[in-house]
Amino acid sequence: MLDQLFSPHLNDLQRGLNRASLRQGVLMDNLANANVPGYKRRDVDFNVALSDEMGKAGLGSARGGVESGVTESEGSVRVDGSSVDPEQEALGIAQTELRFQTISDLTAGYFSNLKSAIREGK
């Protein structure tokens, strides 16, 4: 019953929000560790990872696939071996913020449609 009430798109939106907040956390972790010698920056590839998640929609929990998408960089950009470029991290954080906002707006829109249907359009 509830499965029919909440469309499968809601799961996609939930995965998207999870993915965006995971990436935000990982990028902020990178910034916090920017001056640690030998630190390798980590990232979540949003596009590839999300399409993977979309492909197996309905299989497993949304949380299950989330941790697997974190990758560690191999190269380093600094003499001390750290691979963090603060400006690139700030760029990623801004992108992720906008992406989160987009998906969260879509989610809010979905629920407001649902609410409108419950109230019979009133």
Next chain:
Amino acid sequence: MSLFRSMGLSASGMTVERFRMDTTANNMANTNTVTNQPGGTPFYRKMVEVQGGPDGVRIVGLVDDVNSVETQVLPEQPGVDGRGTVFKTQINPVNEMVDMMSATRAYEANVKAFNAAKGMAKSALEIGKV
């Protein structure tokens, strides 16, 4: 998502300007560097080589300013050749200050451009909202 692209271009500019700032600070720090050990290599003033293109700017490397080292003979020092010859780095503080200011201003300009692109993307999310 081409607004993300313009944000990326600004970020590459910021990286380059920060590196220029590092280089200038290092030059200033070496104002009085004297090389007097046998086999020692003098410190040359460093300049940043930057390559631009459609995908932003990137740092190619550091170039030595070959005119920034002068040879002096100080007989009381052992010197690089045992006869008191030393290499003294000559840094012009005025040039370094100007480089520093230009790096600061260019960094600020990139931050402004970055924030403008972000603001555009944010207002795009407001389209169609009541």
